[in-house]
Amino acid sequence: MIRLRDVNKTYKGNVVALRDVSLDIAKQEFVFIVGPTGSGKSTMIRLLIKEEKPDSGRIWVAGKDIGQLSSWKVPLLRRNIGCVFQDFKLLPSKTAYENVAFALEVIGRPPHVIKQQVPQVLDLVGLTKKRDHFPNEMSGGEQQRVSIARAFVNRPLILLADEPTGNLDPSTSVGIMRLLDRINRTGTTVVMSTHDSSIVDTMRRRVIELDRGVIVRDQARGVYGAFT
Amino acid sequence: MAVNLEYVFRETVSNLKRNVSMASAALLTVAVSLTLVGGALLVKRGVDRATVQWKGNVELSIFMKADASQPESDAIDRQLKSMPEVKNYRYVSKPEAFEEFKKIFANEPDVRDSLTVDQIPPSYRVVPRAAEQTKIIGQRFEDTAGVFRVSYAKEEVDALVSVTNFLQIMLWAIAIVLLSAASLLILNTIRMAIFARRREVAVMKLVGATNWFIRVPFMLEGLLQGLAGAALAFGVVWVGRDLIQNRIAGARNDIQLFKQFLVTSSDVTGTGILLLIVGVVVGTVGSALAVSRFLDV
Numbered sequence: 005m006i007r008l009r010d011v012n013k014t015y016k017g018n019v020v021a022l023r024d025v026s027l028d029i030a031k032q033e034f035v036f037i038v039g040p041t042g043s044g045k046s047t048m049i050r051l052l053i054k055e056e057k058p059d060s061g062r063i064w065v066a067g068k069d070i071g072q073l074s075s076w077k078v079p080l081l082r083r084n085i086g087c088v089f090q091d092f093k094l095l096p097s098k099t100a101y102e103n104v105a106f107a108l109e110v111i112g113r114p115p116h117v118i119k120q121q122v123p124q125v126l127d128l129v130g131l132t133k134k135r136d137h138f139p140n141e142m143s144g145g146e147q148q149r150v151s152i153a154r155a156f157v158n159r160p161l162i163l164l165a166d167e168p169t170g171n172l173d174p175s176t177s178v179g180i181m182r183l184l185d186r187i188n189r190t191g192t193t194v195v196m197s198t199h200d201s202s203i204v205d206t207m208r209r210r211v212i213e214l215d216r217g218v219i220v221r222d223q224a225r226g227v228y229g230a231f232t
Numbered sequence: 233m234a235v236n237l238e239y240v241f242r243e244t245v246s247n248l249k250r251n252v253s254m255a256s257a258a259l260l261t262v263a264v265s266l267t268l269v270g271g272a273l274l275v276k277r278g279v280d281r282a283t284v285q286w287k288g289n290v291e292l293s294i295f296m297k298a299d300a301s302q303p304e305s306d307a308i309d310r311q312l313k314s315m316p317e318v319k320n321y322r323y324v325s326k327p328e329a330f331e332e333f334k335k336i337f338a339n340e341p342d343v344r345d346s347l348t349v350d351q352i353p354p355s356y357r358v359v360p361r362a363a364e365q366t367k368i369i370g371q372r373f374e375d376t377a378g379v380f381r382v383s384y385a386k387e388e389v390d391a392l393v394s395v396t397n398f399l400q401i402m403l404w405a406i407a408i409v410l411l412s413a414a415s416l417l418i419l420n421t422i423r424m425a426i427f428a429r430r431r432e433v434a435v436m437k438l439v440g441a442t443n444w445f446i447r448v449p450f451m452l453e454g455l456l457q458g459l460a461g462a463a464l465a466f467g468v469v470w471v472g473r474d475l476i477q478n479r480i481a482g483a484r485n486d487i488q489l490f491k492q493f494l495v496t497s498s499d500v501t502g503t504g505i506l507l508l509i510v511g512v513v514v515g516t517v518g519s520a521l522a523v524s525r526f527l528d529v
Contacts, residue, residue: 053438082440095432109239110441154439 458515
């Protein structure tokens, strides 16, 4: 589903974000990307949605070499990838329902599809009762659920989550992880970057550890710590 | 791509509401600059038309001495008749010339009453076949017996044309400067509208909205600004032309030059349509440029 080969990315001022990164992620896998701040986790996610271009190396997503993708096809790539961020990126002037519906609206889905899909996915994330609340009327956990609903409403092949629990307390995080797990079980490949050790240790899924842009560990059913 | 029209209009209207002051500044600048463009175009139309008339009627007048004898006058008449370069000519007798003189100086009784019929020179008004021959014809008569003076209308026409040409260039220059200012203002308005909505644009890009989908509401906004500005300019030009034309028609002077300066209403309509097109293009292209800077992946 996702394949990186010899990917290098350096930012201005010789800041190395990724160095010679190669990896494969299969369909329906659940993968944690761990490592300290600045180790290249977010860069990897930005490369996958082609928000950044690698300096060298090739990246395939859903069977397509995205380096070959013409820029007008990038939106189509992104429709296959749901994204969740630490800061939710919800629109404050829209309700939970409208935020989710917006994602379908702007890719040109007809109204009857929107009316059918949005309540379904709000039910999945357990926010049916809060559908008419604005983001500032909801807790962090609820806002993150809205953002997951928005990422998932289009049934993407891949869900990328960049530290989705970074702003949440541990018990709320557990709820979010259950949700991501459920989404993963529907057949969606989930890639999640985090530095929350307890989550990684509890879930026991594949762990890829980055350190200063280099993959230092790739372990099935791994834990957060570097010991094995 | 199925464009959701309802979405596009909702977005456009909310953008315009958010930036009323900037939007109206852009709109007014478009209107002012296009008014000047339209004015310049119409003045050109009028001058072109008048010039054609003037050129077709370029006359030279052979003024006889007031005391010129009949044989002298007859000789000139014969000579004019025999010249192939002369299209037609007409003799203006003393009483006719006196009537003309009285009309021209109708507002100045002092001048009007200072001369008598006998003091006015009779003249031949000669229309050459081609404007270029005016001078050649004139020179033949300059030293003929009984001729007081030969005067050419062409020189006056030339002077007038050069003045109007200069005016036109000025109008064009001002119009171009203002039109660029208008495009920049539209560019800026759209840029501010996008900046105000950068979160939404970011989310739209994230969930895979196409660039065109994001661009269309902003372009429509620019289009509306340009169109409204152009329509305003159209109105101003229309009313202005009416006012000026009425002035000319109503004035009780007999200055032929002005009478010939005619701008028809179809000229105004044609120019107006051109203005609308320019307005729409400037607005749409300006905003498209403004958006693309924000859409770089």
